[in-house]
Amino acid sequence: MARRRLRGRGRASAWSDSAGKPLKEAQLEASLFRRRALAGFGLIVLALVALGVRFAWLQIERHDEFRARSEANRVLTRPLPPARGLIYDRNGVLLADNVAAFRLEVTPEQVADMDAMLAALARVVPLGADDLARFRALRKGKRAYQSVPLRMKLSEEEIARFSVNRWAFPGVDVVPYLTRAYPLGADFAHVVGYVGRIDSDDLATLDKGEYAGTTHIGKTGIERYYEARLHGTPGYEQVEVNADHRPLRVLDRVAPQPGENLYLSIDADIQAAAQAAFAGRAGAAVAIDPRNGEVLAMVSVPSFDPNLFVNGISHADYAALLAAPHHPLMQRALRGSYIPGSTMKPFVGLAGLETGVRKPGDTILSVGEFHIPGQSRGYRDDARGGHGRVDLVQAISQSVNTYFYSVAFDMGIDRFAEVMARFGFGRPTGIDLVGEGSGVLPSREWKRAHLHQPWYPGETVIAGIGQGYWVVTPLQLANATAMLAGRGVRHTPRLLRAVQRGLGDRPTPVPAPAPERVVHREGDWQAVEQGMVEVIRSGTARGLDKGFPYTLAGKTGTAERYSRTDETWTSISTSAIERHQVLFEAFTPAEDPRIAVIAVLEAGRSGGRDAAPIVRAILDAWLPGDLERQAALQATGAAVAEPAP
Amino acid sequence: MIDAAVARLGRRLRGLVGRPRVDLPLLGALLLLMGVGLVTLYSASDLDRGLVLAQALRFALGLACMFALARVPPLTLRNWTPALYVASVLLLVAVALLGEGRGAHRWLDLGVLRFQPSEVLKLSMPMMVAWYLNGRPLPPGWTTLAVVGVLIAIPAGLIAEQPDLGTALLVVASGAFGVFLAGIAWWRIGLLAAAVAAAVPIGWQFLHDYQKDRVLTLLDPEADPLGNGWHIIQSQIAVGSGGLWGKGWHRGTQSRLEFLPEHTTDFIFSVFAEEWGLVGVALLLVLYAFIIARCLWIAASARDTYARLLAGAISMALFVYVVVNGGMIAGVLPVVGVPLPLMSYGGTSAVSILAGFGVLMSIHAHRRRAAPW
DSSP: OHHHHHHHHOOOOOBOSSTTOBHHHHHHHHHHHHHHHHHHHHHHHHHHHHHHHHHHIIIIITHHHHHHHHHHOOEEEEEEOOOOOOEEOTTOOEEEEEEEEEEEEEOGGGOSOHHHHHHHHHHHSOOOHHHHHHHHHHHHTSOTTSOEEEEOSOOHHHHHHHHHHGGGOTTEEEEEEEEEEOTTGGGGTTTTOOEEEOOHHHHHHSOTTTTTTOOEEEOSHHHHHTHHHHHOBOEEEEEEEOTTOOEEEEEEEEOOBOOOEEEESOOHHHHHHHHHHTTTOSEEEEEEOTTTOBEEEEEEESOOOTHHHHTOOOHHHHHHHHHSTTOTTSOHHHHOOBOOGGGGHHHHHHHHHHTTSOOTTOOEEEOSEEEOTTOOOEEEOSSTTOOEEEOHHHHHHTTOHHHHHHHHHHHOHHHHHHHHHHTTTTSOOOOSSSSOOOOBOOOHHHHHHHHOOOOOHHHHHHHTTTOTTOBBOHHHHHHHHHHHHTTSEEOOOBSEEEEESSTTSOOEEOOOOOOEEOOOOHHHHHHHHHHHHHHHHTSTTTTTTTTOSSOOEEEEEEEESSOTTSHHHHHSOOOHHHHEEEEEEEEESTTSOOEEEEEEEEEESOIIIIIHHHHHHHHHHHHHHHHHHHHHHHHHOSOOOOOOO | OHHHHHHHHHHHHHHHHHSOSSOHHHHHHHHHHHHHHHHHHHHHTTSOHHHHHHHHHHHHHHHHHHHHHHTSOHHHHHHHHHHHHHHHHHHHHHHHHHOBOSSSOOBEEOSSOEEOHHHHHHHHHHHHHHHHHHTSOSSOOHHHHHHHHHHHHHHHHHHHTTTOHHHHHHHHHHHHHHHHHTTOOHHHHHHHHHHHHHHHHHHHHHSOHHHHHHHHHHHOGGGSTTTHHHHHHHHHHHHHHHTTTOSOTTOOHHHHTTOSTTTTTTTHHHHHHHHHHHHHHHHHHHHHHHHHHHHHHHHHTOSSHHHHHHHHHHHHHHHHHHHHHHHHHTTSSOOOOOOOTTTSOOHHHHHHHHHHHHHHHHHHHTOOSSOOO
16 A cells, blocks of 8 residues: 555656656655654654753752762661581581681771781781782772782681781771681581582572672582572671771661571481592492481592581692592592492392393303304303303392393393383482583494484493493492382482471471382382392302391392403503492391492492492491481381481 | 875775775764763773773774674675574573573673673664565565564563563664664554553563562652662662763762772763763763664665664664663663663673674665765
8 A cells, every 4th residue: 555655646656766656756755854854853752851941850959858868868778798507417417507707807997008007917827829819819909998818717826916906907807707628527528518608600590689798609519409408598788887887886787587497318427438448549328217218328549528618628638639549529428430230130130020031030141251143253251151041030140141141131131121210310419519421321323313323232241240321420320229129119319308497496207209119110129129139148249248247139230340441551560459430239137128338339249248338337337326216116116207307 | 005005004994994895873873972981981990900901902802803894795795694694593592591690691601701691682682673674575474573563572571580680671662763763654553552561560470579579669669768779779870860960070978988889880971971971871861862863874774674774773772771770870760781882881792882883883784875864
């Protein structure tokens, strides 16, 4: 319609350069634009004038009122940061504390010559290069009248020395503050984690209001995962200040709400025993209560002192940690990659029953080598000449490779991967920590996605004994062992057991995610469990239960760290201890399991000789508490839960 | 040979002076505005040279963008418009899916730098509207309007969803001005305005709670003196206490004592009004009016419909910045994050605004010979 109207007016045959419109139309459009631009500008001027009138009203008509208010405007709102929640173990042992400390603060406005003052101050209180660098960085974002922290954690001697010389340093003050301390230090570094100063990356994602006045934030572990619970709600106070911004008096105060106190499922005694049992050898151990998924102990060795990180770790300390053997900062239990080896056999045996390729009584003849029909390559047993005819129980207790080669081969990789996935392999367990590893569950899909290659039947065979592409994290293995102990009930492993809102409040238990049942036939379990009990009685971890009141069930694993075709294998020292990653998984009491434990050592002779004793040490630390609880249970005769922490 | 080179250089120089690629009055006004901006920022940041230097560097980057864009002929811009528009909308989708930012998803992290794709829309939106209208009979009918409506609504919806109502508003405005300048009939404007007015109660339902709060607070700031009302009250105290002549440079207590929030960014106008008074405010508004007028004059002398509509929409969008920010400062409009052009501290907005002027400079350089009036 518009076009017709324009056509009707114009009878142009010349063409303009724009969009092939007739010149006349272009001229009409141009004049239309000019009229509109004029009208638009008229509106703009009108709006700007209206804005100017509003400003005039504020600045002339109401000037006196606002001037008075501006002069009276001496009340500042200051944030009061909340106290961070404390962290306890399941029995109320303090793991993360807030302790009073003192720091030096400098108000730049009151210092005439900063460099000279700092040089003089360094003769009274030692100032490191790190301190000075951080001081300069912090000073940038602040105003001259705002004080800037210079040295954290003054010792009593330093405070005394400074107090004597204080007159010489106007603008420098000793200020009390709360700092985070980890009394048990290295034992919990990988679980509780640590807090550190809020850095620019944190600032980009933090709610400024919630963190006004707060200097630290959880960086790793529980401190990070439960930051929202631990942080609390800031309060504020309204302070009257003079024209130079000096506070005169406090007018109003809304107290901050401290963060929630957390009770972990970890038992500090078991944790300490586990840490000690490693005697410094690199590895990891995890203990889980199979009835509810509560993690009772979780250690990574070697560890480090988390207190170093709280107020900014010095370059020297950090360099030492990075250079230390076996990477102490590596969170092995959560994200370490280990070849599970024979610890997979109970799961593979169970998968054979579950998928129906084997019955519990079926036997296999082990002659020392297994062959895929029609292939010449042999897959070996540990014992030269084989173990003879074995059923599932014997296959587990003697760790007979041939049995599991044939089960895996008969199942095929797809069914194998499907059943093993139910035990949580190949994906994070969902524990309440950040940065969990996934491991590798060998499957066609995984190989295609990561190696872009098809699957070969021989790879199914070695997957049956936990070799090949298999990678598990210690937490995954512990979680799977707990499912074995719980006869197929999967609980998401978790560290947080209860939270306490105020100091006087009773800790309230944190509801656990609903368990799921993943393997269904009751009868299948008995053979596997019997095999694992035989491992301790007569098999590869004989005698481990010596003096232990409960029936143990377990399985050893000894995985080769290097492929035998690998050059490193021939070049490294020939001692067996260098060549093997050793593992052990166990649960007890076998009839009614209440704890499942795994231990991994990065170097050892065999699972039975080196990893199993660590598991035993953990069980020994767990036993007294369990006996006590069982006695209490018998006394009351009722199935009361453990007393709240 | 040297003679020839000298002659060529002379021609080049004469060409530059006689027919410069940039519009000198506009450039002068912009440089003046940037100067005022830096001086105000120096005071508002409590004499923080680092902050001022950072802003000056952004201006330098923006000016470089402006001069670079001034060399691109409008025809080239026109050819690239649809691609640019689609790319910027895809960036918005990327931000919605994997962006990061404080509560709001606005930023896209490119590893080297993080930037707000919505800033690109401030330019690509009027370009797209101008491109589309350029090929349509004008004044636009309902079909054309419907298409333009969709072109505007897609990015605006994505930005409002981030949520960044201020930028969404600017993007809608820059598109709508294109339609207005294309000569949409007044009775159609009336009908559309009525429809928008009718849709306001429905749109209200989609606002976030904090956005509703900001609007409600405007009606009665004293009801919430420590929350949302704080900004409005403190800003008005700053402006009102400035009086006719102002308190003088770096004498404004409101910002120095930190009563005024965001005093280097969205609320820098309050600092200016407090320190320079009504006289300063009036001069600043006149400076903005001059810049807008000059831009519209450049638009009117543009060669084709595309260039004309694009230049016109960019200049009128500038006005929206000033009025929305000024209205917020003076307590007549809700608190939305709209910066004051070339005054507020902040990187992407300074660069995107100067890039817009670069497009205007290019249109100016490729103008028709004859004066428009």
